[in-house]
Amino acid sequence: MTTIDHADALAVSDADRLTDDRVAVRALRVARRTAMGVLGDAEAAADVAQDVAITAVRQADSLRDPAALDAWLHRIAVRAALREARRAERRRAAERAGHDPSPGADDAGLDRALALLAGLPARQRAALTLRYVHDLPDDAIARALRCRPGTVRSLLSRGRDALRAAMQDDHRSPDADH
């Protein structure tokens, strides 16, 4: 079972408590945080999260083990976010032309976190988000990303290096407000 150490985590051991609204809240929360990390775009992440949450609410009844809710949500959220990342990449050039830039996340801390992840490959971003935002262990990340734990360790290792390099650049930047 996945370990969740946030105060907001659902207690999902009681099947009767897996109600639609709780699944919706949990799915939106998990999927939006994951999609934000992968996509770096608040609005796109909100849209992915809505799709994931609708799917989750519709299909939660088929979950035989309610305790598996989080692992399932991580899996479908990562898949949806990576799919959207691929689509966004394909569309990026055309979309920028003729459209106003998307507004930022409206939160300097969040903007900075997203900026640190920007430029990393989508799967690296997904692995870093699952580890450092959702606190998942290697094997849970591997299940979400559908790869081997060894691949996760490699993704995380490279991601950590890139993230630390970005953080150092951020500290050196004269605009850094610290």
Added chain:
Amino acid sequence: MPTTDTDLRDALAPLREVEPTPEEVARVLAAADELRAPRSLGPRRRPARVIAVLVAAAAVVVALAALPGSKSTRPQDAHGILAAAAAVAAEQPAPTRYRYTRVLDRYVYLVNAGDERGRVTFEQTSENWTADAFAGRTVAPRGTATWAAPPSAALSRAAGGAGAIVKAYDGDFRYGDGPLARVPFAAIPDDAAAAGRLLEAAIRDGRWMPHRPSSPPHWAPGVVDSEVSRSAVTLLALGNVTGAQRQALFGVLSSRPGARSLGDVTDAAGRRGVGVALRLPDFGDELRVIIDPKTSDILQSSEVLPAPPATRPKLPAGVPAPPWPPPAELAEHTQVFLRTGSVAALGNRP
């Protein structure tokens, strides 16, 4: 704990504070209900759900208020944009006999002639009056053709056929032979779930096609799903429907999977609006719609088509091979709704 990298956890901590809004939760529940109705929409669950949603919403409001930088803004995600438009649509005045629209149609073609490649944009502005079942009139003077670069004679010839699309016209409203050709507008329900189900069923069995087929059409995969989105946008833009029906149609769009926000955008006429991209799973890519958030009017809709395959698709034996790539291939069709309103008689303008 799986990690001791506290510096990295701290750096990404703001992502952990992102919380769903009560509106998002409510929209998810409503959309999930719409998509699975009526089979599993048990009345037994509703009261408990409403109470639970309100409790969850209140908790989330408190959490949001505590977040740094939180402030009330217009919704920017696709479902929020469409839900807001639905609410505005419900307040619109009742229509009179005809819906008037002044529309700029823009078709972008990629033209191929031997090794030469060109790009030409055809534009035509029309005035349209539509009553029930898209009966009405269209008046359009001859349109224009604008090349990205001066074309050779071969490219001009290759594009010749496509140019017919903007020839002068004065006649019946040009809806065409699509699945809404004979839709009685009064049949569109005021409820989003019911409207979605009706559109899907009608498109699937062809009941509103010009010559109702004796058996349901054989739709290719994804066509019905795409046509539901296209039809809802068409009805919103050109249909002489009530505010409650418009609200339901925005609800239909809101429940389509894969809707994507384009945020604040400017249409081809320079007007500000909010944009939503709807996924078209048939052969198109996306239907991009710009909405006026103040009136819920559709300002612009664009369909961007994917490029045809680089090599000619395999054809059954005996079928003559067409030239490849095609001499002129439609890359984008945009409709800019320059002026819309409701009028009492043909020829009147709002």
